Amino acid sequence: MAEFSQKRGKHRDEDPLSSAVDFLLANARLVLGVGGAAVLGIATLAVKRLIDRATSPPDKDDGKEEQKSIEESWQELSLLKASTRRPKQRRDDLSQPLPSSAQAPHVPEPAAVTVSKLLSPNPPPPLCLTLQERLLTYYQNHVVVSESDITLATQLAGDIAQELQSYLHVKFPELPFGDLSLSSPLHDGLEAVAADRTCLLVPLVLEPNLWNFIPGEDTIANDPYYWVIRRTELEYFPRGSSPWDRFMVGGYLSSSVILEVLRKVLVGSVNWPAIGSMMDCLIRPGVASEELLLDVQHDQLELSIAIFPTAASEERSLLAKPQEGLLENLWQQDFYQAETSKLQELDSADSGVRRLCLQLLQGICKHHPSLNRLGINHLAEVILHLSETETDWAEDSLADRFQQVITELIGYLEEGSLPCYFNQHINLFSSLQEWEIDDMGFALYNAVTAPELLLA
Structure with missing residues (x-):
């Protein structure tokens, strides 16, 4: 079969029609674009093979193999019709310009590539890749995050969460904060590209008989994405009965007031240089960001930790996020x-x-x-x-x-x-x-x- 390919390549060098076809393929991308060039490439390549086989002298020993190759070319033309109807799975590299006989030597058939070459440190690129193969290759080369980075980022974020929780209990002993937890793709096996961001949730433990979650449709904002947390039973439990009453505005638990108090704590109270020194990293609060951010710089990676106070009931979880206008006291429902x-x-x-x-x-x-x-x-x-x-x-x-x-x-x-x-x-x-x-x-x-x- 290799001898037949060499004879076909030699005959192609002497055939001006094949050179013209080569020139057409080489410039198809410029004229038709990627998608059009791919379709034209499939059709022209199949027709080109028919011409080459028809004009080359037949070999006695290769008659059956040549007949089989011609049948395969007609099958390729049939596949072209299917590809024009449903261009989801196609060989994208056929849209690349093919080398003409005057520019490059004949390229060996893909079957000639040995297993040892595929396993070599620098294997030659495959001639054709399906979309499935391209996606998996992209995933391995550009999406997957190393286990070492994930482990390090998770450890740093977890240690910072413990330090912050201890500080909040000392700073606000009267406020019942729940256990701080990490929530992000980094910790759920869904991280992509880099282990560079995570979220730290600060739960507020609210008395269920004193606070009521009101859906967004029933608020002044009329937005189902945002809720309010209303103080109830004031006639029996006056203001001050709940430690969270100090963050109340107009009868509602204010997300913006809680964010502002925590921002002052993160920026002006916590000794981040000392904490970072214990962890062999540099920790800085994000002063310019509207979010509550901690920027962590380590020798191996950089990590941003977004901090969100959260209030939860049995059916939903609400986040305190920076908002503008009428939304500044509302809580956004979290679906992550x-x-x-x-x-x-x-x-x-x-x-x-x-x-x-x-x-x-x-x-x-x-x-x-x-x-x-x-x-x-x-x-x-x-x-x-x-x-x-x-x-x-x-x-x-x-x-x-x-x-x-x-x-x-x-x-x-x-x-x-x-x-x-x-x-x-x-x-x-x-x-x-x-x-x-x-x-x-x-x-x-x-x-x-x-x-x-x-x-x-």
Whole structure:
């Protein structure tokens, strides 16, 4: 078979028609773009092989093999029709310009690559990769975070949480804080690209008979995403009966007042240089950030810790986040734990790749200048919605599901609304500006027919 390939290559060097075909393929990308060049490449390559085989002198011993190769070429032309209808799985590298006979020697067939070469330190790049292979390669090279970084970041964040909890108990002995806990993709096996951020939750232990959670629809903001915590039973338990009454504004527990008190503690009271010295790192509170942030610099990594006071009931968890205007005293409902738990439940039931797909999308969005405003909550919610209608999340379906998520996300961006999986009345795009939605939609729209553009 190798001898037949060499004869075909030699005949091609002498054939001006083959040189013209080579020139056409080499310039297809410039004229037609990536998607068009890929389709033209498949068709032209198949026709080219037919011409080469028809014009080359037949070998006596290779008659059967040549006939088989011609049949394979017709099969390739049949595949072209299928690829124009459903361009999800195609060989993207065929869109690359092929070397002409005057520029480069004949490239050996892929079958000639030995196992030893594949396992060598610098293996030659494969001639063709499916989208599935490209996604897995991108995952390994650009998304996966090393176990050492995850372990170190988790240890640093955990030690800082213990130190802060001890300080809060000493500083505010009258306030019943719960156990501080870490909550982020870093600790749930969903981190992508780098172990550079985590969240530290500071639970407020509220008396259930004195505080009532009011849904956002019943507030002045009329936003189901934000709740208020109202003080009750004032006629029987006057102000001062609860230690949290000092943070009350207008009969409601104020998230902004609690944030301000904790900010003063983080910036002006805690001895972070001493704590950092014990941990062999440098810890600085984020003075310029609206969030309560701690920036940690270690020899091996840099970590940002966002601190959120939280109030929880049996059915929901609310976060104190910096807001503006009427929202400054409201509490935002947190769906992160519900999202990650649901994804884990679905993947465990069918050995699916939803979480892997989520990590891939996170990595792509973090690297893309227009998509970095899409957070893990947006991506997780799209996957959860898609899981309602698409049940095949097996590993070999990763590429199809990846493309479907992109298509679904474009649809939500066009509508300017991403309904929350757990509350359809909540629009998770409500905090995005119109120009941000347009930028993200344009970037994803270009990747519908050529998803490999997102993996560049």
